[in-house]
Amino acid sequence: MSYRIGTFPAIAMAALFSFASCASAADQMPLEHWRSYSGVSWDKPENVQMPAVFSGSVNAPLAGIHFDAKGRAFVSTPRLISASAPATLNILDTDPQSGPARLTAFPSRERNAVDSAPDQNLRNVLGFYVDRKNGWLWALDMGFIAGETESPSGSQKLVVLDLDSGRTVKRIPLDGVADRKASFLNDVVVDENHRIAYISDSGSRSAPENRVGLIVVDFATGTARRVLNSHPALQIEPGVNVISHGAEVWPGKPLLIGINGIALSPDAETLYWTVTTGTHAYAVPTAVLKQHDSTDAQIAAQIQNLGTVGGNTDGLVTDAKGYLYITDVTHNGIVRYDPKTRKMLLIAANEAIKWPDTPAIRPDGDLIFTSSSLNDHFAGMVKLGHERYDLWRLRQDTNPPMNTR
Numbered sequence: 083m084s085y086r087i088g089t090f091p092a093i094a095m096a097a098l099f100s101f102a103s104c105a106s107a108a109d110q111m112p113l114e115h116w117r118s119y120s121g122v123s124w125d126k127p128e129n130v131q132m133p134a135v136f137s138g139s140v141n142a143p144l145a146g147i148h149f150d151a152k153g154r155a156f157v158s159t160p161r162l163i164s165a166s167a168p169a170t171l172n173i174l175d176t177d178p179q180s181g182p183a184r185l186t187a188f189p190s191r192e193r194n195a196v197d198s199a200p201d202q203n204l205r206n207v208l209g210f211y212v213d214r215k216n217g218w219l220w221a222l223d224m225g226f227i228a229g230e231t232e233s234p235s236g237s238q239k240l241v242v243l244d245l246d247s248g249r250t251v252k253r254i255p256l257d258g259v260a261d262r263k264a265s266f267l268n269d270v271v272v273d274e275n276h277r278i279a280y281i282s283d284s285g286s287r288s289a290p291e292n293r294v295g296l297i298v299v300d301f302a303t304g305t306a307r308r309v310l311n312s313h314p315a316l317q318i319e320p321g322v323n324v325i326s327h328g329a330e331v332w333p334g335k336p337l338l339i340g341i342n343g344i345a346l347s348p349d350a351e352t353l354y355w356t357v358t359t360g361t362h363a364y365a366v367p368t369a370v371l372k373q374h375d376s377t378d379a380q381i382a383a384q385i386q387n388l389g390t391v392g393g394n395t396d397g398l399v400t401d402a403k404g405y406l407y408i409t410d411v412t413h414n415g416i417v418r419y420d421p422k423t424r425k426m427l428l429i430a431a432n433e434a435i436k437w438p439d440t441p442a443i444r445p446d447g448d449l450i451f452t453s454s455s456l457n458d459h460f461a462g463m464v465k466l467g468h469e470r471y472d473l474w475r476l477r478q479d480t481n482p483p484m485n486t487r
Contacts, residue, residue, distance in 0.1 A: 142166075165228050201234075240279060284340045
């Protein structure tokens with residue numbers, strides 16, 4: 083993560099907190115504290131005994147989460163704080179509801195190794211995508227690990243893995259479209275029918291300039307191109323700091339993250355994104371992104387500002403009905419956007435949530451999201467033995483009708 087010195091204008095602060103009043107308590111739906119883990123473990127005891135907590139568990143928070151068609155949960159443990167975690171991409175056993183999160187390296191520990199073959203192995207995965215149609219997992223490797231100022235040659239890549247066997251279906255290099263010193267390859271979403279991936283580059287390692295961009299990857303050709311380089315709609319918003327639980331995150335050293343979460347509409351015709359150090363959501367038709375000769379000016383002309391989300395954000399996901407769900411780190415909950423009415427609503431929140439991160443839709447339609455106090459972990463504020471990695475659930479049948487007050 084990167085920092086800058088700045089202040090938070092009173093008017094912006096007021097806008098962030100006034101949004102919470104847009105939805106009454108009657109509108110908000112109950113969130114279920116679905117799973118709560120005291121650290122992580124890659125230990126495999128031969129019996130039913132509690133597995134041993136990984137010694138570096140405090141530096142391996144659960145970040146991304148997605149579910150395959152069988153309901154298996156895949157999670158990322160990014161190597162942003164420490165490179166000691168045995169794996170950065172894993173399968174999570176969701177049967178235990180407490181104790182350490184029981185992880186199995188995917189596809190294997192060997193292929194998550196950081197000390198060899200940086201162009202082959204998974205080194206640092208934050209964002210990934212589970213492709214249920216093709217039976218694949220698209221893993222976005224940021225390349226660099228904690229302690230490195232430059233990603234090794236070939237380490238920035240998109241790796242497509244078979245969900246059942248773990249074999250590598252295709253490996254697409256990204257060094258040509260991502261700066262090895264400045265890029266922060268954050269999230270990825272996939273048009274499963276056309277096998278086209280969209281990647282957000284937050285540019286956090288080049289803050290305060292933040293060399294943000296959007297990367298479009300064509301699986302068929304194995305090619306990638308970068309668009310909207312440093313465009314304002316992807317950039318941090320001037321005068322906005324990140325607020326969580328009523329306080330500025332890292333006062334005096336503001337968190338600077340540009341474009342972060344991205345999602346596709348169910349028909350894959352619209353790409354959505356938000357900016358963490360910002361308060362707005364945006365959209366653009368994917369048709370113009372898929373045109374190989376489209377210019378940045380032509381793409382920018384079709385960007386839609388969907389308005390303010392109400393707070394700072396992290397992850398996005400859409401459901402089968404076309405609703406867009408956004409994790410709101412300022413109000414500790416979930417905002418829902420209705421593309422038909424173009425209205426935002428904070429539909430669920432809970433003060434016990436610490437930095438809502440990645441939302442995902444299970445095969446049964448329920449929404450699950452991670453909450454692992456990522457801001458505190460990255461600042462070194464969580465002490466060993468005090469790490470808590472939670473999963474929250476919003477049941478499909480409890481979603482309220484879309485309205486604002």
